[in-house]
Amino acid sequence: MVTGVETAGLVLGSIPLILASLEFYAKGIAVTRRCLKYEQQFNSLIVELQAENAIYTNTLNLLLAGIVKPKDMADFLANPRGKSWKEAEFDQKLNQRLGAAYWPYMATIGELNHSTERFRQKLKLDASWKPQFSDEQTFRKYYKRLEFSLKKSDYDDIVGTIRRANSSLHLMTTQAISLEAMQSSSTAGSQSIPNFSIINDRAQGLHSALRKGWQCACHSDHGVDLQLESRIHDGQSDDSDDEDSMQKPFHVIFCYSYNGQRTQQSVPAEDIPWSWEEADVQMTIREESGAGSAQSGKGVRFASRAQKAVKAALKPTPNLRPINNLCAAISTLEKLERDVCLSLLANEYAKQKYGILIYPSKVPPTDTEAWSTLSLRSVLYDPAFSRHSRLQLAVTLASSVLQLHETPWLSNNWGKDDILFIKRAGKIAYDHPFVSQCFNRTGLTQTSPCTSISAMNRIIRNQTLYALGIALIELWYGKPLSALRKAEDQAEADAMTEWNTAHRLVEELYNEAGEKYSDAVRRCIRCDFDRRASSLEDAAFQRAVYHGVVAQLKENLDFLF
Known part of the structure; x- marks a missing residue:
């Protein structure tokens, strides 16, 4: 029939x-x-x-x-x-x-x-x-x-x-x-969304702890690469204030010599104690005293934290090793002694909110002399950078903006030079993008000078989202925005030329990328969320960005692949 x-x-x-x-x-x-x-x-x-x-x-x-x-x-x-x-x-x-x-x-x-x-x-x-x-x-x-x-x-x-x-x-x-x-x-x-506020706070805490952890006399500026994760299914709702809401730890790669020095070492290779190390990092939060907790408010919240405290106490932490000097601790890691947990700044809880537990990869990295980092700019034209990988990266970048905005890990004016991939054994790991930070010998973070964009503030309501929109356009076309310019886009200022190009491509994308992807790009470029607020610190605006950008990109990816 x-x-x-x-x-x-x-x-x-x-x-x-x-x-x-x-x-x-x-x-x-x-x-x-x-x-x-x-x-x-x-x-x-x-x-x-x-x-x-x-x-x-x-x-x-x-x-x-x-x-x-x-x-x-x-x-x-x-x-x-x-x-x-x-x-x-x-x-x-x-x-x-x-x-x-x-x-x-x-x-x-x-x-x-x-x-x-x-x-x-x-x-x-x-x-x-x-x-x-x-x-x-x-x-x-x-x-x-x-x-x-x-x-x-x-x-x-x-x-x-x-x-x-x-x-x-x-x-x-x-x-x-x-x-x-x-x-x-x-x-x-x-619908509830991941608690990006807690993830953001912990990313800030991670950076703060790492900044205090390089107490070494090396003649090198060390680097830390933070792996970007979509974390769409990570944790509890944004309405929850539960601090234990991150299911996945941060994944980092420690680099003895930061970016520019990775290929041109300032010291002989034989004098370098280590080059690269991978690790998972869990944030540990300083607990308030029992009396303070009891007086702070909700009994349900206190009971929940008490249950988690008991659970954490029953879960053993193997070979816990308190440290104050990351560089020295990493250099002592040996093949037979990798099942350790490095507790950084455990004795400084009174001074800051978070400490960190570092779990080095149980399998030591190999052939690290051949490892290198490549920026998104340098791989845009790579045929091996498939459409699936590009759209997956789009989801990860969009979610990462909500996780890392207003932290040292991601500047407001970020771009394709800030998104990195590691090349090992001749292969680029496109499914594991990173952002990187340099920690110099004084413990201070080196940051790139920020170009003034005040003249564009009247047009660009949220620079971080605008940068995401540019990245989404470049990922779709597999070209930098400068290669997509037309004569009609040209303006006196480069920033205005970029805006004109992006504004034009927003409309053209609908004929190529489909409605969901194009809607996400439009909202980022024009900050078009039908709201007065435009700050990612605003909870309602953050929710609108999640549903209007992150969720749309994820649905588009799932539908196409």
């Missing part, structure tokens, strides 16, 4: 066959003198049916967008009798999208199918929906034998039924999509 969904495919395949037959008959009319009086109205019939076929195809495109992957859409529509139309999962997704309109929708498609069958019978087509003769020169002979009508008026009622059905289908489709968007927006507004 043919289902309603399969019928939609049958109609999609039937109308082009009817059109092909009508066009074949039109050629026969053109060579049959006695039938020439029907030529104009027959051609008019063809035009009307072509229009209805286009409307039906466009309606199906709207209906299937988001259900059928873009890369599969052309094949899906080109094979209306294929097995894909018969899959139960496909029918289930349509049912979910159409909701209460599902059965009226399928009934209307049934009317369309009945109308195409009537067309076939009136045109005397065979069971394969083709004319019963193949030579238009014999049209007169078969016209008399088969007795099919050449009068347009004899087909007007069928075309009228098709037109009304098409109109109903289009209306139900657009209504379903609008309702789906409204429901999605409403659901997004009520």
